[in-house]
Amino acid sequence: MNNWQAWAALAVFAAAYVLIITEWVHRVAAALGGAALMLAVRATDDQAAFFSTDSGIDWNVIFLLMGMMMIVGVLKRTGLFEYLAIWSVKRARAKPFRVMAMLVVITATASALLDNVTTVLLVAPVTLLVCKRLGLKPAPFLIAEVLASNIGGIATLVGDPPNIIIASRGGLNFNDFLVHLAPLAVLLTGVLLVMCRIMFRRFFVHDEDRAAEVMALNEREAVHDHRLLAQGLAVLTLVIAGFVLHPVVHYAPSVVALLGAGLLVAISKVEVKDVLAEVEWPTLAFFAGLFVMVGALIETGVIETVSQALADATGGNPLGAVMLLLVASGILSAVVDNIPYVATMAPITADLVHTVGEPYGHVLWWALALGADLGGNATAIGASANVVVLGIAERNRTPISFWTFTRYGAPVAAVTIAVSALYLWIRYFALR
Template identity: 60%
Template sequence: MTWQAWAAIAVFSGAYVLIATEKINKVTAALGGAVLMFLIGASTADTAFFEQKTGIEWNVIFLLLGMMLIVAVLKRTGVFEFLAIWSAKRAKGRPFKVMVILVLVTAIASAALDNVTTVLLIAPVTFLVCERLNLPVVPFIIAEVMASNIGGTATLIGDPPNIIIAAQGELSFNDFLIHMAPLVVLLIVVFVGLCWLMFRKKFRYDPERVASIMALRERDAIKDPLLLIVSLTILGLVLAAFTLHTVLHVEASVVAMIGGLTIFAAAQVIASPVVMRHRHSNLSPNRLSGQSVFKDVEWETLAFFAGLFIMVGSLVHTGVIGTVASAASDAMGDNLLGASMVLLWASAVLSAIVDNIPYVATMAPIVDQLVNDAGNTSQSHVLWWALAFGADLGGNATAIGASANVVALGIAARAGHKISFWEFTKYGLVVTLVTISIVTPYLWLRYFVWA
């Protein structure tokens, strides 16, 4: 490797240590690392801003921005308060039952949408539920993020790495349902049990708070019915477009931005003086101003992603990740079972260290070559499922392992509930170890014993 490759490794390692130890703000560490990558020549304007494999993943950035705009407007309708009261009443205020409801909703929604969108939608509900019931927010957010990564593993659109794998391996939506979804159902059941073991000491039951919330009417939480109807209609169209991705051939980021800008424009029209004079809404027009809505966008989270993508892209550009991946593929050889096991566990480990999106983008061509060398049969496709399971579930291991983790922790920090790197990771490592350990015999039994 060149001196720039070694320098890129040093810069990335230093930035990662700063992010993990939280010696400085993680956004500062990521952007500082990106600046150093430019200074040492490991990244350039072309590779950072225009190259898909070595630069900022703009589809992720604009997907997040569009969904953040939608959530910012929805928050002003009172729908999150409605859902918070509804879920708390269904669980009769019992903390673990509340967590189970939110975890299951998150996992199912992540399979139908994608994990980042789901986290953006479910986090505001969680804050309100915990506030109403006097519960600690952190365990719920951590549980939901991990549920989103597990649930998103089930479908082609549930986790961004799956989309990359599907495109490279020419796999269909139904392929993921058949090969991934059955085990994901089991993983969610196991995860619910893990939630009880990990967080049970943090649950507390406040009879007075429960009594007060049971007396509330969900409908009273809605502040602006007209805006809610318009917003939910636009959101429904956005979600429908997400699920029809393979038919429409429109990127999720484009759909999200169209939806975000449309809902933002609709909110401005609804809040205009002419319209407001003919309405009976208890929502102040000031709360729908453009400045107010844009303040709710997680700009720091977007900046962190940009810095992280540039740093990881620099490792790709200088050949570091390619060298590691090629060495791994050489070590695998012709042993399909051994290759799938190594790929599964290596993907879990590496996806915990770098974001799983650039990791999968790098590994997908290598796995494609391995599959073709093995005859491109149904059995050789086990390598695709090993890569998907490893990358998706390995993303749970650390606070920066998956996009949903970074987004959720950013939202929590802005809401005053800071989750440290190690607080997330101490639970994430347990969940990743358990889930990958379950996937291991599944791949062996399904593709080698029962094949």
């Protein structure tokens, strides 16, 4: 950080972050304004911002979101989400906490097979309908689900985008994540359920009349377009298969989502303009601005300076390196999106792995994955799924503020990272 652009980029990012968390201006305006200033002070340029795979807009994330939003938009027209809402409420006997527990477990499980963004795009509409039927505030349920999506995403290689970067750099495969992190994901989901019971207890108000009305409904009557439903589910199944088979077919998730969206629009009779109207364009614009701002921090060396300082602070001690990497990644991923953070930190972690050596070197990759994935729960902009859910809530006139999310997300991030630290110590150091 020896040039003035680095300090300018840091100042712009800090100012934009303050505007986002205080909500003095809309978060989209803050992100796009910050991106524009980054370009104006030449902290980044058009080539880096729009075309660089290291410091530019992650178009894979943007187009993955767009494709899945289009598919979800078509499925909403079939009555599928109303069906799932009534079904889930009846299975939980209309008890609010039981409903939340069911949705949390479903979300965490699905996030291990899909990426967490796709999962919340599918589950959030169901949640909004459930809450409407039962007269509940949707914010606690949506927050619980997005926290569950980030926790469940640690279990597999495809569960969270940073995991794909880590697997590529560390030479890890799907089974490595399954063996080392899936048990922890199950444990942390249980921890989340306990915390949700405590944090959201005042929102679990049981309305006997509304519950009786829902219990009397026939969920099958909610589906009103069986032909479109069959087409939508067939395409969604193909898309999910494409996600899971990524190591075999080598199609990026964004390509799979766009192919699925294009196929569904082509075979259905839904107007293209109606499908595009379902896309959360402000959310995509916010992501673009955020990627440009973080990219400018990468281009000017700010993130590399911070990451290198972490590497130097470890002193070559295996346990110290693992714990520092876990905690520092958790803190930094709460401030910047975890995808560019992991992309920057991966080569530094690779050097640490070489320095520490076996049998402890590989544990550093798990520390990086856990810190980045779980730290993303701490704030509203820490992970892609968080931003998506806030966009959905705002569009449905139930906005969730930055501080409302952080009030619940930060304690969950802190507790789950602490449990992860204990897990890493017991499994790889104490029992070795």
